[in-house]
Amino acid sequence: MSTVLEQIEQQIASLSSKVVKKNTGNIRTVADGVAKIDGLSDVMYNEMVQFPGGAIGIALNLEEDEVGCVILGDIAQLKEGDEVTTTGKLLSVPVGKALLGRTVDALGNPVDGKGPIDTKEFYPVEKIAPGIVARKSVSQPLFTGIMAIDSMIPIGRGQRELIIGDRGTGKTTITIDTIINQAKINKVGLASGDKNFRPVYSIYVAVGQKNSNIVRTLSALEAAGALEFTVIVAAPAADNPANQYIAPYSGAAIGEWFMENGMDALIVYDDLSKHAVAYRQISLILKRPSGREAYPGDVFYLHSRLLERAARLEGKGSLTALPIIETLAGDVSAYIPTNVISITDGQIFLETDLFNQGIRPAVSVGLSVSRVGSAAQIKATKQVGGKLKGELAQFRELAAFAQFGSDLDAKTKAQLDRGGRIVELFKQPAFAPQPIELQVSVLFAMQKGFFDPIELRKVVDAATSLKGFFTTRKDALLTEIRTKAALDKDLEDKLLAACEEWKSSYSA
Amino acid sequence: MAKHAKIAQQFARQLFKLSLADGAVSADRVAGVLAFVEKHRPPNPVMVLRVYQRLVATELAKSQAVVEHSGAVDDAMLATIAAAMSRRYGRTVTAAARPNAALLAGLRVHVGDDIYESSVAGQLAALASSV
Numbered sequence: 001m002s003t004v005l006e007q008i009e010q011q012i013a014s015l016s017s018k019v020v021k022k023n024t025g026n027i028r029t030v031a032d033g034v035a036k037i038d039g040l041s042d043v044m045y046n047e048m049v050q051f052p053g054g055a056i057g058i059a060l061n062l063e064e065d066e067v068g069c070v071i072l073g074d075i076a077q078l079k080e081g082d083e084v085t086t087t088g089k090l091l092s093v094p095v096g097k098a099l100l101g102r103t104v105d106a107l108g109n110p111v112d113g114k115g116p117i118d119t120k121e122f123y124p125v126e127k128i129a130p131g132i133v134a135r136k137s138v139s140q141p142l143f144t145g146i147m148a149i150d151s152m153i154p155i156g157r158g159q160r161e162l163i164i165g166d167r168g169t170g171k172t173t174i175t176i177d178t179i180i181n182q183a184k185i186n187k188v189g190l191a192s193g194d195k196n197f198r199p200v201y202s203i204y205v206a207v208g209q210k211n212s213n214i215v216r217t218l219s220a221l222e223a224a225g226a227l228e229f230t231v232i233v234a235a236p237a238a239d240n241p242a243n244q245y246i247a248p249y250s251g252a253a254i255g256e257w258f259m260e261n262g263m264d265a266l267i268v269y270d271d272l273s274k275h276a277v278a279y280r281q282i283s284l285i286l287k288r289p290s291g292r293e294a295y296p297g298d299v300f301y302l303h304s305r306l307l308e309r310a311a312r313l314e315g316k317g318s319l320t321a322l323p324i325i326e327t328l329a330g331d332v333s334a335y336i337p338t339n340v341i342s343i344t345d346g347q348i349f350l351e352t353d354l355f356n357q358g359i360r361p362a363v364s365v366g367l368s369v370s371r372v373g374s375a376a377q378i379k380a381t382k383q384v385g386g387k388l389k390g391e392l393a394q395f396r397e398l399a400a401f402a403q404f405g406s407d408l409d410a411k412t413k414a415q416l417d418r419g420g421r422i423v424e425l426f427k428q429p430a431f432a433p434q435p436i437e438l439q440v441s442v443l444f445a446m447q448k449g450f451f452d453p454i455e456l457r458k459v460v461d462a463a464t465s466l467k468g469f470f471t472t473r474k475d476a477l478l479t480e481i482r483t484k485a486a487l488d489k490d491l492e493d494k495l496l497a498a499c500e501e502w503k504s505s506y507s508a
Numbered sequence: 509m510a511k512h513a514k515i516a517q518q519f520a521r522q523l524f525k526l527s528l529a530d531g532a533v534s535a536d537r538v539a540g541v542l543a544f545v546e547k548h549r550p551p552n553p554v555m556v557l558r559v560y561q562r563l564v565a566t567e568l569a570k571s572q573a574v575v576e577h578s579g580a581v582d583d584a585m586l587a588t589i590a591a592a593m594s595r596r597y598g599r600t601v602t603a604a605a606r607p608n609a610a611l612l613a614g615l616r617v618h619v620g621d622d623i624y625e626s627s628v629a630g631q632l633a634a635l636a637s638s639v
Contacts, residue, residue, distance in 0.1 A: 019626040020634070038566070039621030064521070065563065 023086040025067060027051075030078050033071050033240035034285040040067045043086050046126050050085045053077040056107075057084070058091055058246070061286045068286040070242035072107055092122035093250045095257035100201060103218065103232040106247040108254075111234060123253040125246060129308035136314045138345070141376045142200065142266065145181030145433020146174060148363045148426040151385035151443060152392075153348055156376025157200070157264050158312025160321040162340055164332060165350030169362050171324045172213075173430045174348065175268040176220050178322065179204060181433035182266060183226035198317075201258050202230040203267040205251035207244050208274030211236045220431055237274075244278035252309045252319075259311070259319040267310065271324035272303055276336045293335050300339050307343050332367070346370035360427060365392045378436065379486035384443040388422065395419020421451050424459035434467070437481040441470050444487070445499045462506060469502045516552045520559035524567075531599070533567050570620035573603040578611040578627065593619055 025039025035057060043049065049057045049069055055078065061068030071078070072091075093108035096119040103112040110117050138156035155161045163171045182200040189197035204221075206214045214234050221227045231254055235247035248269050258265035269275070276299055283296035291297050303323075310321035323344065325337050330352065332341065341347055348368045355362035374382050398416055402408060408416070425446055428434065434442075442463055445451065454462045470478055477494055484491060523545070527537045541560070550556055573593045575581060590603035601619060608616070614627035625631075 018631075019624050020630065022623045022625060024621050024623050038562070041621050065566070 025049075025084045027078060027080055027082045027084060028066060029080065030071070030075065032281070032285050033075060033242045034282060035069045035071055035075075035078065035084070037067045037069060037084050038065070040084065040086060043067055046090060048087045048089050048091045050087055051078055052082050056087075056091070058242070060282070061288070070245065070282055071240070072242050072246060075240065091125045091246070093125055093253050094119045094121065095123045095254050096121050097201075099231045099254060101228045101230070103214075103234055104250075106233065106235045106239070106243040106250050108250060121257065123257050125249045125253050126305075127253065127256065127309065129305065130311045130313055134311075134313050136312045137375070138312055138372045139375050140312070140318070141378055141436075142178075142264075142320050143181055143185065143433075143436050144174065144178040145184070145435070146177055146361055146363075146428060147434055147439045147442070148361060148365070148428075149174070149348060150377075150436060150439055151381055152365060152389045153346065153363070153368045153370040154372065154374065154377040154381070155320065155322075155370060156312075156372045157320050158310065158318040159346070159370070159372050159376065160307045160310045160323065160344040161370060162323050162325060162344040162347040163350070164325045164327060164337060164341070164347050165362070166327050166330055166352045169350035169352055169355045170360060170430070171326070171350055172217065172270055174350075174361055175204070175270065175322050175324065176217060177431060177433045178202075178266065179221060179230055179268065180224040180226045180431060181435075183221075183224065183229045184433065184435070186229050187225070198264050199229065200264045200266050200320075202226070203233065203251045203255050203265060204230060205233040205235075205248050205267065205269050207235050207247050207269065207271060208237050208278060209234075209270065211238065224431060241278040241281045244275065245282055248272070248275055248306050252306060255319045256309060259313060259317040261317065262315075263317045264320075265317065266320045266322065269306075269321065269323040271326050272340055273324075273326045273336055276302065295335060299336070300343075303336075303340055304343050307340075345372055358427070359423060360430070363426075365389060366396065380440045380481060380484075381436065381443075383487050384440055384447055388443070391415075392419060392422055395422070417452070417456075420456050421446065421454075421459050424456060425451070425463050427460055435478070435482070437478040438467055438470060440481055440487070441474075441478065441495060441498075442466060444492075444495050445502075448496065448499060450499050450503055465506050466499075466502050469505070470498065474498050512552055513555060516550075516555040517559050519550055520556045520563060523556070523560050524563040527564060528567075532571065533564055538564065566620070569618070570597070571599060571601055572619070573601050574618040575603055575605050576608040576611060576616040576618070576627075577605060578607070578609050578613055581605050581615070589617060593617070 023040060023042040025037040027035050028038050029036045043059045043062065045059060045062055047059050049059055051057055051071060055071055055073035055075060057069035057071045059067050059069050094117055098117050098119040102110055102114060102117060105111050138158045140157040142155045142157045143150055144155060163174055165171050179202040182202055186199040189199060204217065214236060218232060221230055233247050233251040235244045251267055255265040255267040276295060279299065279302050280295050284290060284294065288296045307321055307323060310319045312318035323340060325340050327334065327337055346369045349364040350362045351364040354364065394415055398412055402416060425442060445466055451459055451462060477498055480491060523541045527533055527541050529537055545553060545557065573589055575586060575589055586603040586605060590601055593601040611627035611629045616627050616630060617624040
């Protein structure tokens with residue numbers, strides 16, 4: 001008994017004699033989510049500091065006699081003279097599978113009213129991107145479910161593909177389609193019991209978006225059954241700029257956890273234009289020197305250090321990034337668009353004119369590119385869609401000339417007809433991604449001329465009919481295409497026979 | 509920041525550097541600086557002197573350990589604290605006592621912007637924030 005009491009006594013003694021050192025400062029000014037602080041002589045760059053009332057800040061400006069901090073959280077209670085303390089920690093967010101299906105704020109706190117998130121692990125928000133040695137080249141496809149993209153501008157796991165276009169051209173829709181498609185593939189893959197199947201988990205980061213838009217995205221994902229594989233990080237327009245600045249990094253940290261633990265993840269940054277604007281606001285309040293368009297000098301580094309964190313790692317998983325940039329009047333040569341174009345491994349350019357013509361998704365084939373190329377395509381897609389980009393480019397060129405003359409030779413006319421049909425085939429409704437095997441089947445039918453006798457305005461209906469035919473009656477064939485991932489002679493014959501069967505039923 | 513405020517800050521920093529002798533604030537030099545400002549009247553003298561005052565106060569606080577205490581603290585304890593702080597910071601640090609009943613028990617020592625917390629109130633606050 002006495003030993004136990006002695007142990008307790010020792011514990012009390014050790015606690016009561018414990019001296020805790022704190023480095024403190026006092027708020028000199030606080031405005032617009034940024035505080036200038038006297039003191040904090042031991043603070044480190046990017047260190048988390050503690051404000052009264054539970055608000056935290058990040059030290060961004062270390063000056064001779066003051067420290068500039070962005071404040072995350074409620075700033076309404078803060079006032080001049082309040083004590084601020086260093087924490088010796090970098091800002092971290094909760095990570096792990098427990099976040100799937102949840103909506104969190106920039107600090108990883110749940111905002112969906114579904115209760116606390118049960119996770120013990122935390123990851124630093126700011127982290128140096130993986131180096132050269134740790135990386136592996138991008139060679140595994142990440143299917144978006146959008147035929148125009150999967151066949152001509154393929155995206156691979158670990159790639160950074162920019163989605164760029166004016167407002168209201170369907171940028172967010174493409175990313176939601178991609179997330180829904182990952183969920184669909186995950187469900188099929190997990191149900192198949194294939195041990196080699198690697199699901200793709202998605203993270204959607206909303207920066208500076210309207211709350212109504214975030215709710216719409218959430219509803220679309222929920223309706224499609226994709227929310228269970230998705231984490232939403234929300235820093236809406238009503239949030240202070242510091243939260244909007246940090247949100248993409250928080251999302252990257254959540255994605256990195258999947259990558260580091262041997263899983264594949266997809267992250268959507270919607271959008272980096274608003275992220276740059278939030279950072280500009282913070283920088284101007286911090287009195288940093290401004291440059292072009294009043295952005296600070298390190299706005300390139302702001303995005304490069306974020307997007308470099310997307311990678312495919314040797315012996316681990318991958319993180320694929322789909323950043324979104326909004327252009328003004330289609331100007332891709334503006335400051336932020338050119339920066340992000342140069343950082344990413346390609347871009348999908350969406351045109352307002354195409355969108356207004358009813359060509360949706362409004363992907364401009366000429367201006368879109370994937371620098372990973374066909375390395376991120378399965379062989380079957382290459383076999384049926386290898387020449388598509390060239391054919392469409394020829395079509396656009398001929399279509400421009402055909403406007404001036406009515407007499408066209410048979411070859412030119414055939415090329416125009418074929419091009420027109422390809423454009424029609426690529427039309428796809430929102431939130432309805434197509435499985436890759438179905439895309440291959442439709443493109444195969446197109447290459448074999450099954451759509452040639454069909455009137456141009458009826459091509460979309462015919463394609464819908466063909467997809468329905470394959471889905472309902474040729475499921476085994478679709479499964480074979482999916483598992484083989486290449487068209488051999490036997491599979492081609494079966495596809496041809498199936499197309500003939502559809503043709504006879506469609507004509508009838 | 510307005511240009512005149514920036515200039516005033518820079519000037520105040522220069523005056524502050526002139527106030528140091530062997531790395532510590534010298535009373536004679538401070539008196540000299542004040543006499544200079546009085547005589548030559550730089551632009552925006554109030555702002556210059558306010559910034560100068562803040563810089564001097566910050567520097568002086570680095571050489572003084574303010575010992576907040578609840579309960580009795582004798583001279584021997586203050587001397588021990590002063591010696592320990594002098595060793596830690598590598599400069600002469602003096603200690604001054606300041607009673608603070610809100611601490612409940614124990615000590616809290618301020619040296620510049622560092623705080624050494626060894627009070628019951630501090631431990632209770634840490635406990636409250638961790639729960």
